[in-house]
Amino acid sequence: MSKQNALKEQYLAALAERIESSDPQTRFEAAQVAFQLFSQLTEELAPEGAVAYQFGERFAQADLPFFSSPDDETKQSREAAFAARLALICGLPGLQSASPWTTHLLASVAEEVQLEPGEDFLSPYRPVTGLYLVPGEVLSPGLGLRLPLAESGGIFGEQSCRFETVQAAMPLQVAQSTGALLVPKDRLLALLPWNPELRGLLIETVLDKNSQKIKKLSQEFLACNAELRLSQQILDNIGQASLSIDEKGEIGSHYSSVAAQYLGHQELAGRPFADLILQGDRKALRSYYRALAMIFGGNQFDPKVVLELLPKRANLHGRQFRLHYYFTDDHLGFVTSVFVRLEDITKELALQARQQAEAEREELDRKVQEKIRANLGAFLSLLDLIEYNQAHLEDLNKNLLAQTQPDPQDLRGMMKELHSIKGLCGQFGLGDLKTQVHQAEEQIQRCARGEGVAADMLEAIKITKKGYRRAKGLIDSLGPEVVRILRGVNFERGEYDLLVAAVHAKDWEQVGELVLSRDLVPAAKVVEHWERDLKELAKDLGKQVSFTFNAPADLSLHQDLARILNFELRHCYRNAIDHGIELPEQRQAAGKDPVGQITASLEVKAGRLTLSLQDDGAGIDWERIKNKALEKDHLDHAVVQGLIDQGEPWRILLLPGFSSQDMVSQVSGRGVGLDAVESAVGELGGTLTIQSELGQGTCFLVDLPLS
Numbered sequence: 001m002s003k004q005n006a007l008k009e010q011y012l013a014a015l016a017e018r019i020e021s022s023d024p025q026t027r028f029e030a031a032q033v034a035f036q037l038f039s040q041l042t043e044e045l046a047p048e049g050a051v052a053y054q055f056g057e058r059f060a061q062a063d064l065p066f067f068s069s070p071d072d073e074t075k076q077s078r079e080a081a082f083a084a085r086l087a088l089i090c091g092l093p094g095l096q097s098a099s100p101w102t103t104h105l106l107a108s109v110a111e112e113v114q115l116e117p118g119e120d121f122l123s124p125y126r127p128v129t130g131l132y133l134v135p136g137e138v139l140s141p142g143l144g145l146r147l148p149l150a151e152s153g154g155i156f157g158e159q160s161c162r163f164e165t166v167q168a169a170m171p172l173q174v175a176q177s178t179g180a181l182l183v184p185k186d187r188l189l190a191l192l193p194w195n196p197e198l199r200g201l202l203i204e205t206v207l208d209k210n211s212q213k214i215k216k217l218s219q220e221f222l223a224c225n226a227e228l229r230l231s232q233q234i235l236d237n238i239g240q241a242s243l244s245i246d247e248k249g250e251i252g253s254h255y256s257s258v259a260a261q262y263l264g265h266q267e268l269a270g271r272p273f274a275d276l277i278l279q280g281d282r283k284a285l286r287s288y289y290r291a292l293a294m295i296f297g298g299n300q301f302d303p304k305v306v307l308e309l310l311p312k313r314a315n316l317h318g319r320q321f322r323l324h325y326y327f328t329d330d331h332l333g334f335v336t337s338v339f340v341r342l343e344d345i346t347k348e349l350a351l352q353a354r355q356q357a358e359a360e361r362e363e364l365d366r367k368v369q370e371k372i373r374a375n376l377g378a379f380l381s382l383l384d385l386i387e388y389n390q391a392h393l394e395d396l397n398k399n400l401l402a403q404t405q406p407d408p409q410d411l412r413g414m415m416k417e418l419h420s421i422k423g424l425c426g427q428f429g430l431g432d433l434k435t436q437v438h439q440a441e442e443q444i445q446r447c448a449r450g451e452g453v454a455a456d457m458l459e460a461i462k463i464t465k466k467g468y469r470r471a472k473g474l475i476d477s478l479g480p481e482v483v484r485i486l487r488g489v490n491f492e493r494g495e496y497d498l499l500v501a502a503v504h505a506k507d508w509e510q511v512g513e514l515v516l517s518r519d520l521v522p523a524a525k526v527v528e529h530w531e532r533d534l535k536e537l538a539k540d541l542g543k544q545v546s547f548t549f550n551a552p553a554d555l556s557l558h559q560d561l562a563r564i565l566n567f568e569l570r571h572c573y574r575n576a577i578d579h580g581i582e583l584p585e586q587r588q589a590a591g592k593d594p595v596g597q598i599t600a601s602l603e604v605k606a607g608r609l610t611l612s613l614q615d616d617g618a619g620i621d622w623e624r625i626k627n628k629a630l631e632k633d634h635l636d637h638a639v640v641q642g643l644i645d646q647g648e649p650w651r652i653l654l655l656p657g658f659s660s661q662d663m664v665s666q667v668s669g670r671g672v673g674l675d676a677v678e679s680a681v682g683e684l685g686g687t688l689t690i691q692s693e694l695g696q697g698t699c700f701l702v703d704l705p706l707s
Helices: 003-020 024-044 046-061 075-090 100-109 158-162 185-194 196-238 257-263 273-278 282-296 303-309 346-374 376-401 408-428 431-448 454-476 480-486 493-504 508-516 523-527 530-540 559-568 570-580 584-589 622-631 637-645 649-654 673-683
Strands: 111-115 130-133 138-140 145-147 178-184 241-245 251-255 313-316 319-329 335-344 520-522 545-550 556-558 596-605 608-615 687-693 697-705
Touching: 003 024, 075 100, 075 178, 100 178, 100 185, 100 196, 130 185, 178 185, 185 196, 241 257, 257 335, 273 282, 273 313, 282 303, 282 335, 303 319, 319 346, 346 376, 346 408, 346 454, 376 408, 376 431, 376 454, 376 559, 408 431, 408 530, 408 559, 408 570, 408 673, 431 454, 493 508, 520 523, 520 559, 523 556, 523 559, 523 596, 530 545, 530 570, 530 596, 556 559, 559 570, 559 673, 570 596, 570 608, 570 673, 570 697, 622 637, 622 649, 637 649, 649 673, 649 687, 673 687, 673 697
Parallel strands: 545 596
Antiparallel strands: 111 178, 130 178, 138 145, 241 251, 241 335, 313 319, 319 335, 520 556, 596 608, 608 697, 687 697
């Protein structure tokens, strides 16, 4: 073995003893031996060693490109600057045991740098330019770490330089403004091959630092395990459903018993969380795993933002859950775990649904009550009609229970009542009651066909009773005294307010005057609320309609007459919209305005009142009406033929049970509407006539005595 190699091995052995020993005295003696061997080795390595010697000589004698001082012209200033460098280097814990040869060498090749707080001298994922020798506290901003000299040795960047790593691992800054030394990376790499001591010192620094890190991580790991066990106990005790998810989307080993209960599996570890909550929803699964890949794919995405892409609700075993997400990350910002908390919101959602339904019901009731106030007389008539009809339905049910066949005429009367009730329900916005009445109509028609069953009729009565009670409750909100006085009387809003104030003040004289003043009402009361009702109906049928009313400005009518006409003639304009007015596209194809026209007119001649209700719709196909009537078995064909022979086919429309519709709808098809109108007009001593021309429209004419 050559002398040079022998010296190298002896030197490395002494150096290893200094590094490995924990006894300060042993380390000192080993360092002395190593220095003596190093001196001998440098003599053997004269060609390489000469380079190092030249650094020191030239530093004190001449200008070097990497050297700067306040006064380069004097040898004294250069020597003072060199001494300051040596003092800085020898004061660093990581270099206190270095030989003068090594410290002088570092002082020769180093450059002076000024480091300022808030500025990284090492930036993560950026190339390391050299070895930094920093005398003072160093911080790792954003990670919350403080690196005292005792831990780092005051040497930074040694791993990247020594092992030629391309980038730094973490950001580093000084705690306060300080002067430091930088050994450029290329100079350091040129020195290391022939300076084993410097190489050993850097390795020792790296090993010491990594050893301290491993020790800290071990302590943190043990602390985390203790915290996890404690957290597990806490979660199980407080009933939280919590679990963790790894980068593969699988549930970790730490989860609460409540989470296992919610997800329906006693053992959750290793199960894909998404499969349990998304249950085969492919689109949601793709989105879930894409978000998970972004979260665990490094710190290039903000996890707080990406977490928003994960599902927020889950429906498991008939229960609703809200999902909350949290994450943990390391000192570099890499997510290590995602935690999920499942919150059972089944009761909360049910409560919200009830509150929403109650709010919608209250809003609907408010709108209905507004309509009631606007036309109180008609609503009171509706309640009277409901009470009257309810007694008839009870009698019908008794007949069915006794297996007695109902009288067809009684059934016809009940159908008329229900049809009128249904029309008024539509006017006041009582949609539920309108549907219930429609179902009751179907039961009565079954009875007429001999198919009626007592149980079905009883159920229909129960359903309509419930709707009737709600309608009665709406009127009760106005106050019993006011309702009793207002029965059959309509008021304008201002007059209504005056009446309420008078009732509250118990000024019965004023109340009487207000009520008596309403005996005669303007003729416009006949068509009150028609326009709103017919436009709502037209909208439901996909049609467009405009309404016009014509009457002498000074025409007044008895309020009872106005109320009856207002109520009964609704069947006419509803028929006009349902059967007469065409769809907009059909009207345009026929060369008409897409908006249908309905006009009501009132005039007085020779003590009689004439009311006409005209539409510009499709008109009536009288041939179709004749044929339809002759096809219906329940109609008397002799009567039908007699009307045809007399040239009055329009009277067929007034026959009980006749309908031109093939299908029954919420609007028409029962064959009771116009029959009811003729009956009401007849009771007033008047007549009803129908005129129509195919393609031009239909006109309903009512002639009544005024007295």
